[in-house]
Amino acid sequence: MNETLKIISNRVSLRHYDKKKISTEHMNKIIESAIEAPTAGNMVMYSIIHIQDKKTMQKLAISCDSQPFIGTASDILIFVADFNKWNNYYKNEGMYLEKGRKPKNAEMLLSFEDTMVASENAVIAGESLGIGSCYIGDILENYKYHKELLNLPEYTIPLGMLTFGYYPKDYKRIKKKRFDKKFIVFDEKYKNLDEEELKTMFKSKGKEFYNRKTNSDFMKNFENAVEQWFKNWGRE
Numbered sequence: 666m667n668e669t670l671k672i673i674s675n676r677v678s679l680r681h682y683d684k685k686k687i688s689t690e691h692m693n694k695i696i697e698s699a700i701e702a703p704t705a706g707n708m709v710m711y712s713i714i715h716i717q718d719k720k721t722m723q724k725l726a727i728s729c730d731s732q733p734f735i736g737t738a739s740d741i742l743i744f745v746a747d748f749n750k751w752n753n754y755y756k757n758e759g760m761y762l763e764k765g766r767k768p769k770n771a772e773m774l775l776s777f778e779d780t781m782v783a784s785e786n787a788v789i790a791g792e793s794l795g796i797g798s799c800y801i802g803d804i805l806e807n808y809k810y811h812k813e814l815l816n817l818p819e820y821t822i823p824l825g826m827l828t829f830g831y832y833p834k835d836y837k838r839i840k841k842k843r844f845d846k847k848f849i850v851f852d853e854k855y856k857n858l859d860e861e862e863l864k865t866m867f868k869s870k871g872k873e874f875y876n877r878k879t880n881s882d883f884m885k886n887f888e889n890a891v892e893q894w895f896k897n898w899g900r901e
């Protein structure tokens with residue numbers, strides 16, 4: 666296996682960090698690697714908010730479903746889907762054909778793609794420097810609170826949050842198994858899995874996932890945020 670494949674294969678979500686602060690040089694490398702990621706039309710429809718203030722980290726540790734380890738990270742990057750900059754620029758330059766045009770849902774989805782593609786580059790760059798990370802999906806919760814905390818204007822959505830810190834010395838990585846490849850990769854066309862295949866794929870975990878994820882308070886809270894985004898973007 667080459668170095669890149671090894672790094673990808675050894676990565677785990679890291680939730681225990683060495684006390685050492687990540688060096689500026691390493692953080693710059695992580696951020697620059699994120700910016701190197703592909704972006705739709707090279708429009709770079711995202712922004713990155715770099716959090717180092719422990720007080721903000723503590724607030725995020727509470728607002729993101731009370732996950733104390735968030736407050737112990739060395740650095741946090743919040744990847745914000747961002748059409749605000751383009752929208753303001755277009756408006757300033759009088760470029761919109763339709764009067765009062767708002768960014769569309771299509772632009773929102775494209776900005777989502779840009780945002781998450783960039784964030785994963787940051788993860789891999791971190792791993793290559795001995796720095797682990799963990800995505801925090803709960804940044805999508807408490808939309809109003811996060812909007813205020815991070816000073817987010819309309820047409821921005823805090824989509825991806827990553828905590829970063831050096832791997833502790835002798836950290837024992839526990840690799841989590843994925844579903845069997847045959848359930849994920851289909852040849853040429855989509856394959857609708859039958860009842861037996863779905864049972865085999867999800868094993869006994871179906872109920873647990875339903876209660877912990879799909880039917881959770883988080884999902885309800887997230888749904889409220891999503892409704893808000895679709896209301897703000899794309900509607901005249």
Ligand SMILES: Cc1cc2nc3c(=O)[nH]c(=O)nc-3n(C[C@H](O)[C@H](O)[C@H](O)COP(=O)(O)O)c2cc1C
Nearest residue numbers: 676677678679680732799800801802803839840841
């Ligand atoms: C979109 C997304 C959101 C996540 N949110 C959280 C989170 O809020 N807290 C957490 O501890 N892990 C979070 N994770 C990490 C997953 O739990 C983890 O990736 C998964 O269990 C597989 O483990 P691995 O990353 O070690 O392979 C998130 C991962 C992704 C991709």
